[in-house]
Amino acid sequence: MRIGSAASLDELFDLVLEAAHEAVGYESASLMTVDPAGDALTVRASRPGRLVGTRVPVGPSISWQTLERREPIIIEGPADKALGTTYTKDVPFSICLPMMVAAKTHGVLNVNRTAHPGSDVPLFLRILADQAAFAIERMELYGDLQHFTGQLLSQDEEHRRRLARDLHDGLAPILVSAHAQLQSAGVENEQVDKATALLRRAIRETREILGTVRPATLDDLGLVAAISAAAREMATESGWTLEEALDDPGPLSREAESTLYRVAVEALNNVKKHAAAHEVRLALLKNEDTLEIDVADDGHGFETEQWGEAGVRPGHFGLLGMRERVAFLGGLCKVQSKPGEGTTVRIVVPRDRLR
Ligand SMILES: Nc1ncnc2c1ncn2[C@@H]1O[C@H](COP(=O)(O)OP(=O)(O)OP(=O)(O)O)[C@@H](O)[C@H]1O
Numbered sequence: 197m198r199i200g201s202a203a204s205l206d207e208l209f210d211l212v213l214e215a216a217h218e219a220v221g222y223e224s225a226s227l228m229t230v231d232p233a234g235d236a237l238t239v240r241a242s243r244p245g246r247l248v249g250t251r252v253p254v255g256p257s258i259s260w261q262t263l264e265r266r267e268p269i270i271i272e273g274p275a276d277k278a279l280g281t282t283y284t285k286d287v288p289f290s291i292c293l294p295m296m297v298a299a300k301t302h303g304v305l306n307v308n309r310t311a312h313p314g315s316d317v318p319l320f321l322r323i324l325a326d327q328a329a330f331a332i333e334r335m336e337l338y339g340d341l342q343h344f345t346g347q348l349l350s351q352d353e354e355h356r357r358r359l360a361r362d363l364h365d366g367l368a369p370i371l372v373s374a375h376a377q378l379q380s381a382g383v384e385n386e387q388v389d390k391a392t393a394l395l396r397r398a399i400r401e402t403r404e405i406l407g408t409v410r411p412a413t414l415d416d417l418g419l420v421a422a423i424s425a426a427a428r429e430m431a432t433e434s435g436w437t438l439e440e441a442l443d444d445p446g447p448l449s450r451e452a453e454s455t456l457y458r459v460a461v462e463a464l465n466n467v468k469k470h471a472a473a474h475e476v477r478l479a480l481l482k483n484e485d486t487l488e489i490d491v492a493d494d495g496h497g498f499e500t501e502q503w504g505e506a507g508v509r510p511g512h513f514g515l516l517g518m519r520e521r522v523a524f525l526g527g528l529c530k531v532q533s534k535p536g537e538g539t540t541v542r543i544v545v546p547r548d549r550l551r
């Protein structure tokens with residue numbers, strides 16, 4: 197259905213009413229969403245269109261009852277007394293459905309028709325209402341994220357770092373554990389697969405946002421000293437012997453500097469997380485045409501073939517992110533590893549892409 201492709205909420209609402217009309221037909225219909233304060237419903241789309249903007253405060257209306265019951269209400273003729281509300285539609289049948297995602301109610305879809313709804317019509321409308329709710333939720337989240345990204349890009353450096361820290365320490369771990377939970381639930385169906393894929397994307401995008409924020413140490417120290425400081429800190433924490441061979445890379449663009457720093461730090465982080473190494477060798481080599489960064493450990497190592505051709509461990513993003521970042525600079529990231537034989541990560545980037 198096209199409603200997944202709407203570019204704005206208003207377009208989405210219109211598409212929902214259109215889809216309902218195409219599929220089940222009606223004399224009139226409307227879509228209402230719950231106001232941010234939660235104390236009223238506002239008509240966001242209607243056919244005919246004259247109701248748009250109408251507010252329905254919390255009360256005994258059919259719409260609010262639908263939301264409270266979390267169940268569709270189908271009315272034939274005048275409303276049942278049990279509903280405790282007068283109902284004045286001059287159409288024989290009225291179907292009111294909640295738009296919900298999990299526990300959250302976003303609004304209601306209201307369809308009025310002369311023809312008897314039978315059992316298929318409510319069923320279809322229910323699916324449509326569910327899809328609409330998902331689309332609304334997605335758009336709202338997307339809006340939040342865009343707002344957030346906008347803030348990240350517009351604020352001063354200090355503010356951006358603070359936001360980045362919140363993302364890194366707050367949002368990212370939540371996304372990662374939600375992803376892990378879904379994966380370990382052992383449920384296999386299309387929706388779970390889709391949700392897992394979406395979360396994976398959310399994690400990647402969060403990382404990308406984080407990637408746009410320049411680490412403070414780079415400005416203070418420059419690339420070589422910043423990488424070295426990170427490596428030494430990890431060596432102290434993890435008890436490695438660290439061997440360093442660091443050439444001066446010469447002038448680098450800010451972008452190249454950030455990329456190389458992040459990639460090196462991710463390689464070191466992996467050593468810290470996975471290798472249980474004793475010795476780690478960190479080299480930055482200025483070759484004739486290329487700049488090379490090697491991170492080699494004598495730790496556990498791992499089977500590089502086990503995750504298929506792409507060599508990406510499902511649900512893990514470090515190596516993938518490294519490859520993507522390095523590829524962006526026209527370079528290559530090679531991982532050489534075998535169980536019991538340690539791991540070497542070699543990043544090679546053409547020097548003419550670094551200025
Ligand atoms: N230096 C290393 N020593 C041993 N195993 C490693 C090393 N580097 C990577 N691995 C293995 O490769 C896997 C994939 O690494 P990757 O960086 O993509 O993911 P991760 O570190 O598990 O999670 P993430 O980086 O997303 O937080 C790791 O889970 C680990 O099994």
Ligand SMILES: [Mg+2]
Nearest residue numbers: 465466514515
């Ligand atoms: Mg990693």
